[in-house]
Amino acid sequence: MDESSPSVLFARGVNARLAIWSTLRVAVQEGWGGPDGAEKRARLASEIIDAFQDQSQIPDDQYIEEILLQIMVDDYDAVLEDGSAESVARDIVQLWEETSVGKADGVARFEEMADKVKGKKQEVEILIQEDEEWEDEDGEEGNSTDEEAP
Secondary structure, three states: OOOOOHHHHHHHHHHHHHHHOHHHHHHHHOOOOOOOHHHHHHHHHHHHHHHHHOOOOOOOHHHHHHHHHHHHHHHHOOOOOOOHHHHHHHHHHHHHHHHHOOOOHHHHHHHHHHHHHOOOOOOOOOOOOOOOOEEOOOOOEEOOOOOOOO
8 A cells, every 4th residue: 555545644644643642652651551552552543543434424523532532441541631632633633634635744743743752751740639528418528538327
């Protein structure tokens, strides 16, 4: 298959975009998905590529975001609330639109960025949240300790 064919360009772009997604990089780096995290990233790319090639209607960014979020939960035990999946999904849909008409600018940009981060460790900042007070069904306040009933 030709390196500049739309489907090859799109696949290259998707792989590069996923390679620079910091949340996914941390998940693979920190072993959230187990020892085969990198293979799971490749399967994620394949699933996204297949979603575009197997459907008569082009998936929108919300559909791609749902795939990203679901796979992060299923494969990496990570529930994302940082909004990063949304921007990744938008970029992937834009890559499809560009590569479908033979444009490779986006692919080249993401591949250049991916080359820059390849082999570099993603910085991780760990935030520890203190248990917040909660209110039970009876409206009584409590904290995270279990209390015995009298």
